[in-house]
Amino acid sequence: xxxxxxxxxxxxxxxxxxxxxxxxxxxxxxxxxxxxxxxxxxxxxxxxxxxxxxxxxxxxxxxxxxxxxxxxxxxxxxxxxxxxxxxxxxxxxxxxxxxxxxxxxxxxxxxxxxxxxxxxxxxxxxxxxxxxxxxxxxxxxxxxxxxxxxxxxxxxxxxxxxxxxxxxxxxxxxxxxxxxxxxxxxxxxxxxxxxxxxxxxxxxxxxxxxxxxxxxxxxxxxxxxxxxxxxxxxxxxxxxxxxxxxxxxxxxxxxxxxxxxxxxxxxxxxxxxxxxxxxxxxxxxxxxxxxxxxxxxxxxxxxxxxxxxxxxxxxxxxxxxxxxxxxxxxxxxxxxxxxxxxxxxxxxxxxxxxxxxxxxxxxxxxxxxxxxxxxxxxxxxxxxxxxxxxxxxxxxxxxxxxxxxxxxxxxxxxxxxxxxxxxxxxxxxxxxxxxxxxxxxxxxxxxxxxxxxxxxxxxxxxxxxxxxxxxxxxxxxxxxxxxxxxxxxxxxxxx
Numbered sequence: 001x002x003x004x005x006x007x008x009x010x011x012x013x014x015x016x017x018x019x020x021x022x023x024x025x026x027x028x029x030x031x032x033x034x035x036x037x038x039x040x041x042x043x044x045x046x047x048x049x050x051x052x053x054x055x056x057x058x059x060x061x062x063x064x065x066x067x068x069x070x071x072x073x074x075x076x077x078x079x080x081x082x083x084x085x086x087x088x089x090x091x092x093x094x095x096x097x098x099x100x101x102x103x104x105x106x107x108x109x110x111x112x113x114x115x116x117x118x119x120x121x122x123x124x125x126x127x128x129x130x131x132x133x134x135x136x137x138x139x140x141x142x143x144x145x146x147x148x149x150x151x152x153x154x155x156x157x158x159x160x161x162x163x164x165x166x167x168x169x170x171x172x173x174x175x176x177x178x179x180x181x182x183x184x185x186x187x188x189x190x191x192x193x194x195x196x197x198x199x200x201x202x203x204x205x206x207x208x209x210x211x212x213x214x215x216x217x218x219x220x221x222x223x224x225x226x227x228x229x230x231x232x233x234x235x236x237x238x239x240x241x242x243x244x245x246x247x248x249x250x251x252x253x254x255x256x257x258x259x260x261x262x263x264x265x266x267x268x269x270x271x272x273x274x275x276x277x278x279x280x281x282x283x284x285x286x287x288x289x290x291x292x293x294x295x296x297x298x299x300x301x302x303x304x305x306x307x308x309x310x311x312x313x314x315x316x317x318x319x320x321x322x323x324x325x326x327x328x329x330x331x332x333x334x335x336x337x338x339x340x341x342x343x344x345x346x347x348x349x350x351x352x353x354x355x356x357x358x359x360x361x362x363x364x365x366x367x368x369x370x371x372x373x374x375x376x377x378x379x380x381x382x383x384x385x386x387x388x389x390x391x392x393x394x395x396x397x398x399x400x401x402x403x404x405x406x407x408x409x410x411x412x413x414x415x416x417x418x419x420x421x422x423x424x425x426x427x428x429x430x431x432x433x434x435x436x437x438x439x440x441x442x443x444x445x446x447x448x449x450x451x452x453x454x455x456x457x458x459x460x461x462x463x464x465x466x467x468x469x470x471x472x473x474x475x476x477x478x479x480x481x482x483x484x485x486x487x488x489x490x491x492x493x494x495x
Contacts, residue, residue, distance in 0.1 A: 001412065002173045004029045006395060007162060009149050009202065010181035012039035013128075014363030014384035016135040018179055020094075021392035026399075028141035029173065031164060033148045033182075033197045036136055037129075040183050040195055040364065041381065044128025045238035045315065046111055047121035048385070049378035050084040057081045059115050064379060067113045067268050068372020069490035071215070076349060076369040080379065080386050087385045088120070096134050098122045111243040111377035113268045119378045125238050125313040131381070150420060150466065152178070152205045152359075153413045159359040160411050165420065172413055177358045177395045180345065181388065184364040185219075187429075188475050189338040190437035191227055193236040202365055204470025206345050207477060211355055214367040215343030216474075217481035217492045220375055221442050222339035223272035224248070224299055226320070226332060232433070234337045235319060237299055239377045242266060244312065245303040248276065249331070250283070251294045270374045270491040273336040277442045280335070297335070301328035336442055340364065340380060342371040342491065343481070351391035358398075360391045373490020421465040428459055428468060432475060440479055444494045446486070453479045 004027045008015045011032040022028050051057045060081040065072050092098070098120050099107045110117040122130035136143075144166065151163035153172060161174035182202040186194025203213055224242070226235040242248070242265040248257055260275035261267035267275075276297050283295045301309060309328045310317045317327055325332060344367040346354045351366065353359040362368075363384040370383050432455075439452035456476045460469065488494050 004175040007175040012041035015181035018388035047119040067376040071372035073369025184341040192338040200474040201470040204473040214346040218342035220340040225337040298331035350394040
């Protein structure tokens with residue numbers, strides 16, 4: 001048997017930082033579905049929201065609560081902001097190369113719905129990539145690549161381990177503590193900004209074991225995404241662009257967002273995304289025979305000098321330039337796309353899965369209560385850092401002197417024999433993505449949600465492979481959660 005002290009599922013910011021807070025004398029295994037960089041952390045652009053100092057904590061809390069539209073857990077938000085200072089201090093001590101000015105002071109930028117500039121960044125618009133690379137270089141524990149979890153080994157309120165599929169075959173792995181840091185649900189949608197490994201399968205495993213997902217109807221659609229590519233993962237155009245002065249305009253240069261909200265481009269993400277979605281529909285209805293370019297919405301980068309744009313946003317500049325755009329002169333056609341799941345596996349204030357003894361969830365796969373109905377920009381990396389650190393501390397408290405376990409259970413499970421994927425599953429995945437995008441997307445109708453639910457239930461009854469079944473269970477939970485909340489709040493907008 002493969003036995004460990006801690007198994008961590010996922011190698012994004014939450015999983016890596018949890019491992020860095022667990023001492024080297026513990027036997028820790030990090031499982032990575034494919035390559036470590038195929039995670040949402042790696043593609044994160046904007047930065048990390050932190051309280052700039054003790055005096056900024058109340059305002060950071062207030063901004064987070066306001067964005068969450070009354071659905072945040074205030075205690076969790078308070079924890080998030082207060083411990084952001086400790087996490088920042090630790091990251092600086094670990095020599096994380098954050099962007100600084102000529103004097104060596106941290107550079108702070110502003111994003112939508114923040115009252116002040118409090119977002120730190122690294123590598124301009126490459127914060128996630130820089131942070132991920134820096135953290136993984138410090139990991140001393142074992143990391144398995146190309147290791148996909150296919151089952152949680154649960155009995156009662158105890159998780160004994162996981163089943164994992166590797167290139168060498170399937171194995172059952174056992175541990176005293178299991179940490180889930182597997183990311184969100186991007187693969188359920190036709191257009192999204194997520195890494196292609198983000199599939200929602202772990203959420204389905206939670207459901208099949210009778211555990212709870214919370215607030216799964218709260219899905220955030222990023223308003224500024226370049227979608228004119230053939231791939232499912234679309235090109236995110238960071239909120240920091242608007243924080244630094246980029247504008248959203250129509251073909252004629254009209255900044256129409258101010259007709260929807262007095263904050264214009266800096267309104268909360270859900271309002272900006274819905275406004276763009278609605279405005280594009282109106283443009284189509286007003287003149288359906290107009291040239292396509294007159295029915296588009298654009299990101300206007302002209303407020304930037306070329307030097308500033310290429311220095312502050314090198315990744316975006318490089319990617320768009322490769323597509324033939326002359327920057328910052330050319331306007332970029334944009335559309336909303338699925339970006340982030342505020343809901344997730346229900347946890348307590350130390351990241352423990354509700355109803356379980358030794359199973360933890362953190363990062364985007366978890367619902368800690370800090371985001372409520374709408375995540376405040378750049379609070380996501382911070383949440384992964386704060387709560388992974390809290391979970392690691394909680395795990396260490398279960399060990400006695402010398403970090404030796406005081407009490408543990410052991411049990412051996414048979415290796416599951418379910419077929420993971422069947423021939424028709426790829427076609428059905430495409431149908432599911434289309435259904436979720438058009439019926440469970442930015443603006444929802446009860447009739448559309450019921451249609452989506454019927455489609456998902458038909459697929460569940462059609463003898464699909466295990467991995468698609470897990471996705472379908474998650475999709476069904478999202479739809480049912482949206483139907484139960486029959487009024488609009490935050491990111492959940494129902495007509």
